[in-house]
Amino acid sequence: MRIVTIRDVAKEAQVSISTVSRVLNDRPDVDALTRARVLKVVEKLQYVRNANAANLKQQHTDFSAVVLRGRRNLFLTDLAERILDIGRRRGRRFLIEIIDEKDDEFETARTLYRERKLSGCIFLGSNLQQHVHDFETLDLPCVFATVQAEFLAGRQFSSVAVNNFDTGKAAVDRLIGLGHRRIALLGFYGPVTNSTGQRLYGAQESLRRHGIPYDESLFEECDFTLPSAYAGMTAVLSRRRDFSALFAISDIVAFGAMKALIDHGLSVPRDVSVIGMDGTEQAAYTVPSLSTYAQPADDIATESVRLLEAAMRGQKGKHVLLPAPFIQGGSIKKHVE
Amino acid sequence: MRIVTIRDVAKEAQVSISTVSRVLNDRPDVDALTRARVLKVVEKLQYVRNANAANLKQQHTDFSAVVLRGRRNLFLTDLAERILDIGRRRGRRFLIEIIDEKDDEFETARTLYRERKLSGCIFLGSNLQQHVHDFETLDLPCVFATVQAEFLAGRQFSSVAVNNFDTGKAAVDRLIGLGHRRIALLGFYGPVTNSTGQRLYGAQESLRRHGIPYDESLFEECDFTLPSAYAGMTAVLSRRRDFSALFAISDIVAFGAMKALIDHGLSVPRDVSVIGMDGTEQAAYTVPSLSTYAQPADDIATESVRLLEAAMRGQKGKHVLLPAPFIQGGSIKKHVE
DNA sequence: ATGTTTATTTTGAACGTTCACAAAACGCTT
DNA sequence: AAGCGTTTTGTGAACGTTCAAAATAAACAT
Numbered sequence: 001m002r003i004v005t006i007r008d009v010a011k012e013a014q015v016s017i018s019t020v021s022r023v024l025n026d027r028p029d030v031d032a033l034t035r036a037r038v039l040k041v042v043e044k045l046q047y048v049r050n051a052n053a054a055n056l057k058q059q060h061t062d063f064s065a066v067v068l069r070g071r072r073n074l075f076l077t078d079l080a081e082r083i084l085d086i087g088r089r090r091g092r093r094f095l096i097e098i099i100d101e102k103d104d105e106f107e108t109a110r111t112l113y114r115e116r117k118l119s120g121c122i123f124l125g126s127n128l129q130q131h132v133h134d135f136e137t138l139d140l141p142c143v144f145a146t147v148q149a150e151f152l153a154g155r156q157f158s159s160v161a162v163n164n165f166d167t168g169k170a171a172v173d174r175l176i177g178l179g180h181r182r183i184a185l186l187g188f189y190g191p192v193t194n195s196t197g198q199r200l201y202g203a204q205e206s207l208r209r210h211g212i213p214y215d216e217s218l219f220e221e222c223d224f225t226l227p228s229a230y231a232g233m234t235a236v237l238s239r240r241r242d243f244s245a246l247f248a249i250s251d252i253v254a255f256g257a258m259k260a261l262i263d264h265g266l267s268v269p270r271d272v273s274v275i276g277m278d279g280t281e282q283a284a285y286t287v288p289s290l291s292t293y294a295q296p297a298d299d300i301a302t303e304s305v306r307l308l309e310a311a312m313r314g315q316k317g318k319h320v321l322l323p324a325p326f327i328q329g330g331s332i333k334k335h336v337e
Numbered sequence: 338m339r340i341v342t343i344r345d346v347a348k349e350a351q352v353s354i355s356t357v358s359r360v361l362n363d364r365p366d367v368d369a370l371t372r373a374r375v376l377k378v379v380e381k382l383q384y385v386r387n388a389n390a391a392n393l394k395q396q397h398t399d400f401s402a403v404v405l406r407g408r409r410n411l412f413l414t415d416l417a418e419r420i421l422d423i424g425r426r427r428g429r430r431f432l433i434e435i436i437d438e439k440d441d442e443f444e445t446a447r448t449l450y451r452e453r454k455l456s457g458c459i460f461l462g463s464n465l466q467q468h469v470h471d472f473e474t475l476d477l478p479c480v481f482a483t484v485q486a487e488f489l490a491g492r493q494f495s496s497v498a499v500n501n502f503d504t505g506k507a508a509v510d511r512l513i514g515l516g517h518r519r520i521a522l523l524g525f526y527g528p529v530t531n532s533t534g535q536r537l538y539g540a541q542e543s544l545r546r547h548g549i550p551y552d553e554s555l556f557e558e559c560d561f562t563l564p565s566a567y568a569g570m571t572a573v574l575s576r577r578r579d580f581s582a583l584f585a586i587s588d589i590v591a592f593g594a595m596k597a598l599i600d601h602g603l604s605v606p607r608d609v610s611v612i613g614m615d616g617t618e619q620a621a622y623t624v625p626s627l628s629t630y631a632q633p634a635d636d637i638a639t640e641s642v643r644l645l646e647a648a649m650r651g652q653k654g655k656h657v658l659l660p661a662p663f664i665q666g667g668s669i670k671k672h673v674e
Numbered sequence: 675a676t677g678t679t680t681a682t683t684t685t686g687a688a689c690g691t692t693c694a695c696a697a698a699a700c701g702c703t704t
Numbered sequence: 705a706a707g708c709g710t711t712t713t714g715t716g717a718a719c720g721t722t723c724a725a726a727a728t729a730a731a732c733a734t
Contacts, residue, residue, distance in 0.1 A: 390720035
């Protein structure tokens, strides 16, 4: 079963290979009859184009990459899945590359670009640590999802995100509005360009505005995994028992924390009100359901792909800010001293 | 910034391009000194090999695919992520292709194979519906993860899975052992080759062995999503309230069901004992934690990649069966009438 | 020296496309 | 019938590799 090439199609349809190529690439300069004839042969011979050959010749591919920083981050994984999906519907394939905290995301993208001739790249959960500037010289269209626009000011790269700072602030504002004064915080700051870290800065800002001093002992660092969140909450509990609310940097963290609270004999929301962030599907299915600020995953994914395509067409440096609506769950209640 | 090719390296190192090629591909027939010299130039010029060109010439790629049936299936997504990860560590890239229930997985793989010259394919959550035989003629190394070996009998494809039938049976055996007689079931059968469906057949077998008639009204069909599971449980509850246990075909289903039970005023495990399957990380963090039979995701992923690599080297039709250990959670208890 | 074997290197033709350019065909005007 | 513009088609050279075969160099035996 020899492989069917464009040449076979050309012979069978009695045209030159370049004509076949033109038909396959939907060029306008080919006669309708010829096109039909070629298409019929393509169908008949079950021809499918060799992407490698095309890519080689064209110096670029129909391939883009999603570089995902941090494994086992449910929200980002979900986002990647959506991007894959949306891309597929638009005939755009994505290569997913999961990298570790210590890996250099630009190095990864650069190698991928040179090795595979990527046509674009979407960064998920990037913290923009390294030499963005260096990277710009590649002129590979890039979109940073979940990265605050201000950190890309003056760059040609696009971004899409919710306002993490404001959302963190809103969450704590809400808790304070419910009468809470001693509020635990769970998450991590990371470098200042880390967008999820911004949620904590927002939370602090809220405290400051309400004249509540920030209390170190009510904060514990943890990453986006259940065990880490559980451990973090446990650590806080070993120091303090007098807080009445918790803002967790993400839903996953909130889940782990809730479990820890309950395991320590506390009730949510009776003893502790909990607010998360991300708006994962699971948030509605915990007991009690989790109040959270929803990152619109679907919009972020759609927008990422759209921005990437726009960047490929030359439009750069566009920044989309999406709202993170509050989703009421059963995990919060009014606090009375 | 012109692109650095093998030709540039050859010129700089004063050898022919084929020598460079041989160095790059670790061929033995090249002098140690020459090799070192070439390598130094590669380093100096920052040469990176154009995968498209190599793939074109070689008629195959360093690329494999993961064809994942069913979106939003947490367990399979997790598996895909692990495979990606393991592959990357072994220098093997995977293209992830998520397909819908209605899509033909072989057609997808075939197109991908012809278009991209895949080197192999791992199927996740396949139900082997279509013309496996047809597909075999492609001679693309394939591994079916989460598919029972017996459905691949006589095929050249390999597989890795836990025994779904036995596990379903074990789960219900356990519930019966705890004194439960009226046991609700949640999940779906699908085609007989659907491996997750086997869990329900196993459950039925357990009932039969214990002389408990299978009761239609205690079963409801649902897929692997939280809302679907919730709706399924709700449907059962609208008919019956007298069951004391539930076997859910997967953890996700169990989560949705537990929420529904609790929303209807029932307590887990006081009123209803629940057993899930998959052993997701979340199972340990629900309230109460979920008793489940763990599919060893990491082993499945590792084994899939190993089997795929073996298949590429010619070894075919190997089937690995992994144990699904029980993980005790707080969601089950003894039943007394 | 001369042949023979072995180790190393080079030559040049692929792989299956795309694309700039040249050529041909057609339609229309003069 | 020649000229001209437009549409359609064909030619042939890339793209950056790999690989079989040929060529060369080195090592050794006669």
